[in-house]
Amino acid sequence: MSVTLCHLLRARASVEPEREAMALSGVGALPFGVWEKRSDAVAAGLLGQGVTPGERIGLVFGNGDWLEYAVAFLGVLKARAVAVPLSDQLAEADVDAMLRHCGATRVLRPGALPSAEGTPELPHPGDAAQILYTSGTTGRPKGVLATHANLAHGWGGRRRPFAHSRHLAHAFPIGTNAGQWMLANAIGAHPTVVTLGRFTPGRFARLIEQYRAGTVFLVPTMAIEMLAAGAHTRHDLSGVLLLGSAAAPLPAKVAAELTVAFPKATIANYYTSTEAAPAQTVMLYDAGRPSSVGRPASGGAVRITGPDGAPVPTGETGEVWMRSPTASRTYFGDAGATGETFRDGWVRMGDLGRIDDDGYLYLVDRESDVIKSGAHKVSTLHVEEAVYQHPGVVEAAAFGVAHPALGKAVAIAVVGSVDHTELRAFLSGRLAPHEQPYRLVTLDSLPRNHGGKVDKRTLREAVR
Structure with missing residues (x-):
């Protein structure tokens, strides 16, 4: 199905205008109808200011601004501009460097969104949609460019993901690949996506308990902090049926402890990267394979190669490559790095790993x-x-x-x-x-x- 997140939001707003797409603890909720109307207004405001297709626009927001950020992001996309999400927790010098690198012409911040009357013409799937900067843990952050087709891949089908849940809770920050995944979930998945302005183990556990969240997503460090604080012993988290970990490897010991802390939940480990998304592997916790990150999902594929790019035999360690099931991402303004990382639909993950006889992927380490x-x-x-x-x-x-x-x-x-x-x-x-x-x-x-x-x-x- 050839759609964009903008088309998906418009469709849901027409059918379920009063349904809450997203909620922010202590702040309020964002129904689909309001999200559609307000993002239309932002797009019309930007177009009235002379924004042209492909123009890069920075969005500098904090986790306490998730609802306004969601409006701003869809507004930028509807204006057929390219959104550049950035966390307000980044150093000012880093934000400035990223905005210069992508050539952003303007920056949107909380409380200062443009607004005008109008219903904009929606973008095409092949148009550029987003530049997301990598974490820079192994070098200078790179801007990863994604099209609308890439962001919307897998959405819009008859069955909405996570249908077992009325609410999906997460604490991912704005400006990350995991955070953008939650934004897409708010548009295309069944449950209302709920989050909070600042993560602490107690606050997140209260959020899960308050909403009886059936699905929870976090990063390993959050899981570790919740277990160490004993948050699961002070709050009723029995409604959680799926707990997903993303953004970093989940230690086997931590995964095992999560099965005890969340006895009704399936523990899932998701492996991808800003460059490879939406390709990913998924591993449902298996004590027999405690350190595996799973097998390919979402129509993607994984292979292990030697330094020359040739596949290595099953069980041998080599470079991990992942194939995107849709239009591949690329690096913005860096043809050299793009050629090293993106090849014929395959993405070099920067990790060393091996695949066993059953197709399960095991990471050995980051190459760096x-x-x-x-x-x-x-x-x-x-x-x-x-x-x-x-x-x-x-x-x-x-x-x-x-x-x-x-x-x-x-x-x-x-x-x-x-x-x-x-x-x-x-x-x-x-x-x-x-x-x-x-x-x-x-x-x-x-x-x-x-x-x-x-x-x-x-x-x-x-x-x-």
């Missing part, structure tokens, strides 16, 4: 995170999985630091009440000699970007 220690290559994900097994560890991150003889060696940062000598002894039987920590440090919290991913560059700079 692999520690080359002497003659060995150490997977930080493997080290972290071992560290998480210690009952005193709440969070863990492994990364490489300089070593006088080996070049690089393993460093581990942990959050939790664990003695370093005890942890070294615990790891001695679980990790090979070259995987043992050269440096150990305990922190109050791990540094993360606004999307919830551990910032290992910051860790390397802090632990020398």
Whole structure:
């Protein structure tokens, strides 16, 4: 079906104008009819200011502005401009750099949306729709350009996703791929999407309890914080039937603990990237495959290749590539990086992994995170999985630091009440000699970007 999110919103508003598409805790709700009318007004206002097709428009909003952001985003799309979502939690210098990079001609912020009368002509599926910047954890953030066909792929069918739920709760930030996925859910899925302005374990648990949310999405760090705080013991979360984790690998120990904290829920781990979406793999938690990120879903595909691009045999480690089931994304203004990452519908994920005989994908590490220690290559994900097994560890991150003889060696940062000598002894039987920590440090919290991913560059700079 050749549609756009704009067409989908217009269709739902005509049939269910009073139904709430989205709700923000403590603020209010956004019915489909209101969303359609207000976004039309924003589009008409932009067109009245002379906005032309393809013009880039920055949207700088915070998580407390989700409802107004949803209006602004659809308004920009309806004006046939290109939306550039950015979190107000980014440093001002970073926001300015991204706006300069994409050539944004204007910026929309909360409380200052243009408005006029009119019903704009909706965009075409092949038109450019969105530029989303990557987290930059492995280098300079890149602007990922998506068309309307890419954003709307899979929506508009007869059956709406998550039909088991009246409400879907999440705490993803604006300006992330996961956050944009929730925005699409608000338009195309069955439940009302509910969120909150600022995540804390208690607030999020109260949100889930208040709405009896049947579907919940979070990032692993949020799951870890909720488990550590015991939020599931103080709130009734028994209505959750599906708990999805996205944006980063979900440690096996954490996944197992979630099955206890949410006894009625299926625990699902979603693996994709800003570049690869909507392609993804999905893994329903299986104690027999605790560290797998699943098999391809949504019509996509996965392959493992060597450095030369040729497929490697099943079970061997290589570069992970994912094929998009629709129009592929691309990097804006960076032909060199586009050629390295996007090839014939396939997207290079920047991860190393392997596929087993049943087609399940296992990640070995980010290519940039692999520690080359002497003659060995150490997977930080493997080290972290071992560290998480210690009952005193709440969070863990492994990364490489300089070593006088080996070049690089393993460093581990942990959050939790664990003695370093005890942890070294615990790891001695679980990790090979070259995987043992050269440096150990305990922190109050791990540094993360606004999307919830551990910032290992910051860790390397802090632990020398």
